Amino acid sequence: MHLTLEFGGGLELLLEKSIKMHKVDVQPIDGQEKVMMKGLLSWVKSNLIKERPEMFLKGDSVRPGVLVLINDCDWELCGGLDAELEEKDVVVFISTLHGVL
Amino acid sequence: MGWAGPSRPNRTDELGRLSLSRDCGKCGAAAVAVAGGLGLCGECFRAHLFGKFKLAVTSNAMVRPTDSLLLAFSGGPASRVALQFIHEMRSKAIESWDASNSQALPVFGIGVAFVDESIMCSKPKDEIEMAIEDIKSIVSGLSAGVKAMHIAPLEDVFSTESEDGEGRLKEAVDMIGDDTGREDFLRCLRMLSLQKIAMGNGYTKIMLGSCASVIACHVLSATVKGQGYSLPADVQYVDTRWEVPVILPLRDCLAQELTLLCELDSLKTQQYLNSLSNGINSLVASFIERLREENPSREHTIVRTAQKLKPFSFNKFSADGYHDFLPSRLRPKFQKVDSDESTFSETLCLICGSPFSESELQNLEGTKHKAQKNIDLHTAHCCQSCNFQIIPSSENLNEHFFSLLPKLWTKRVDTISASHSLLRPNLVIFPCFQMAAIGDPAGQLALVHEEEQYTSGHCKANSRVTMKF
Numbered sequence: 001m002h003l004t005l006e007f008g009g010g011l012e013l014l015l016e017k018s019i020k021m022h023k024v025d026v027q028p029i030d031g032q033e034k035v036m037m038k039g040l041l042s043w044v045k046s047n048l049i050k051e052r053p054e055m056f057l058k059g060d061s062v063r064p065g066v067l068v069l070i071n072d073c074d075w076e077l078c079g080g081l082d083a084e085l086e087e088k089d090v091v092v093f094i095s096t097l098h099g100v101l
Numbered sequence: 102m103g104w105a106g107p108s109r110p111n112r113t114d115e116l117g118r119l120s121l122s123r124d125c126g127k128c129g130a131a132a133v134a135v136a137g138g139l140g141l142c143g144e145c146f147r148a149h150l151f152g153k154f155k156l157a158v159t160s161n162a163m164v165r166p167t168d169s170l171l172l173a174f175s176g177g178p179a180s181r182v183a184l185q186f187i188h189e190m191r192s193k194a195i196e197s198w199d200a201s202n203s204q205a206l207p208v209f210g211i212g213v214a215f216v217d218e219s220i221m222c223s224k225p226k227d228e229i230e231m232a233i234e235d236i237k238s239i240v241s242g243l244s245a246g247v248k249a250m251h252i253a254p255l256e257d258v259f260s261t262e263s264e265d266g267e268g269r270l271k272e273a274v275d276m277i278g279d280d281t282g283r284e285d286f287l288r289c290l291r292m293l294s295l296q297k298i299a300m301g302n303g304y305t306k307i308m309l310g311s312c313a314s315v316i317a318c319h320v321l322s323a324t325v326k327g328q329g330y331s332l333p334a335d336v337q338y339v340d341t342r343w344e345v346p347v348i349l350p351l352r353d354c355l356a357q358e359l360t361l362l363c364e365l366d367s368l369k370t371q372q373y374l375n376s377l378s379n380g381i382n383s384l385v386a387s388f389i390e391r392l393r394e395e396n397p398s399r400e401h402t403i404v405r406t407a408q409k410l411k412p413f414s415f416n417k418f419s420a421d422g423y424h425d426f427l428p429s430r431l432r433p434k435f436q437k438v439d440s441d442e443s444t445f446s447e448t449l450c451l452i453c454g455s456p457f458s459e460s461e462l463q464n465l466e467g468t469k470h471k472a473q474k475n476i477d478l479h480t481a482h483c484c485q486s487c488n489f490q491i492i493p494s495s496e497n498l499n500e501h502f503f504s505l506l507p508k509l510w511t512k513r514v515d516t517i518s519a520s521h522s523l524l525r526p527n528l529v530i531f532p533c534f535q536m537a538a539i540g541d542p543a544g545q546l547a548l549v550h551e552e553e554q555y556t557s558g559h560c561k562a563n564s565r566v567t568m569k570f
């Protein structure tokens with residue numbers, strides 16, 4: 001499944017060469033038909049995050065303070081971790097930093 | 102807050118939380134954002150935030166038609182939204198002005214300031230330059246309406262006629278041993294830089310993008326640092342203790358909402374120059390992030406609770422200069438011209454601007470009478486918190502430290518000490534509040550006020566601050 005992933009607000013620093021945009025091809029986890037957000041998160045952790053994974057993930061989900069959008073829609077409105085992704089979906093991860101904004 | 106009749110019933114997830122309807126709670130279109138517990142479409146979400154901004158501006162009479170506003174732009178999402186919204190308000194004001202029969206009243210002007218702190222960060226020069234070019238292009242991308250952009254290197258506040266500021270700034274920062282102290286010191290310098298830009302270019306107000314999340318962080322971190330007395334001064338809509346008054350119109354918006362708006366509206370931000378935070382401030386920010394997990398409105402709760410502390414007299418505009426523009430419903434928001442409230446009587450810390458508590462005032466009075474050296478006077482003009490976390494402890498060092506500080510700060514000591522007495526006969530003694538933040542098992546965050554004599558700085562054994570995780 002081809003997806004476009006974007007990282008912002010500082011999260012890009014955890015990736016190789018701080019690249020913000022990634023076009024990826026993700027396979028469903030064995031046994032499942034579709035790619036769920038949960039599966040995508042662990043795929044990102046294994047394949048894209050190069051350092052300090054705790055800044056991005058906490059347990060199965062994203063660390064508090066990380067905003068997730070699926071096709072420009074807050075993932076809470078799409079089912080959160082159980083959201084089912086579709087071909088060509090755009091998923092955006094942004095860290096909402098505290099401090100002087 | 103009622104539902105506007107969602108078309109499908111709400112489901113609960115495994116944790117028993119209501120999951121949100123996918124229809125906008127206001128207009129029924131497809132929801133993309135969550136705000137105030139409601140799913141909203143892009144337009145309603147935007148209107149929700151703009152509404153808060155506009156309400157803050159109008160109900161606190163933040164902007165007069167004759168004002169020249171300086172917007173402090175950091176490159177981040179909150180100040181980006183502030184820039185967008187104030188620009189929009191101005192465009193609408195211009196339209197009305199164009200259309201009106203009488204054009205007697207002008208429309209306020211906007212300038213933008215960016216404080217360049219890149220001297221303190223160790224990133225490659227060319228990348229820093231690119232980031233600053235980005236910042237410039239973001240501002241110039243707005244249609245005409247911003248009259249000027251000011252980019253001031255932080256070290257400029259240290260420059261003297263003979264010397265470059267860079268060396269002095271770095272030396273002063275190196276003398277601060279405490280990570281949190283260093284961060285707070287830089288924050289004070291940032292404000293000084295903004296004041297300098299505003300004063301030098303004729304601006305009458307400074308607009309900050311400080312949002313509810315940042316204020317909630319400040320409430321908790323100030324409490325932890327023993328700054329409970331001065332805390333109310335920093336968390337209001339209006340702060341007039343500075344040469345150029347400061348306004349906070351985004352005070353009711355959350356960082357998460359502002360970040361989302363930038364994403365939805367493709368408002369470009371530039372955060373490359375943000376430095377990593379190591380001390381108490383970032384610890385508190387992480388704590389608040391964790392609270393949000395259970396309840397997204399925690400930050401509002403913290404700010405609302407802090408609002409119960411009495412603000413200072415300088416947290417209101419004086420009515421001077423507002424007579425002509427002031428609707429009667431707004432008069433209570435202003436200091437009464439005929440009462441003592443309007444005369445500014447607070448003594449402020451040299452470095453951070455915190456109003457002095459009773460004990461700090463007494464210490465200052467006492468020092469003035471028996472001070473042998475200038476250095477004693479300088480340290481007595483700083484609050485206990487700055488003395489603890491910023492000023493070097495040994496006497497040899499701290500004299501040198503003060504010699505490095507911006508003259509805009511230290512010259513005040515010489516003028517003040519030469520003149521009037523600080524204590525007026527009818528001085529009102531403000532009780533000092535320490536706040537204990539307690540998270541109980543039910544997940545309710547309660548802030549409990551305790552009146553206590555202001556004693557000392559960070560987390561000493563007898564300070565009544567506990568935070569339970």
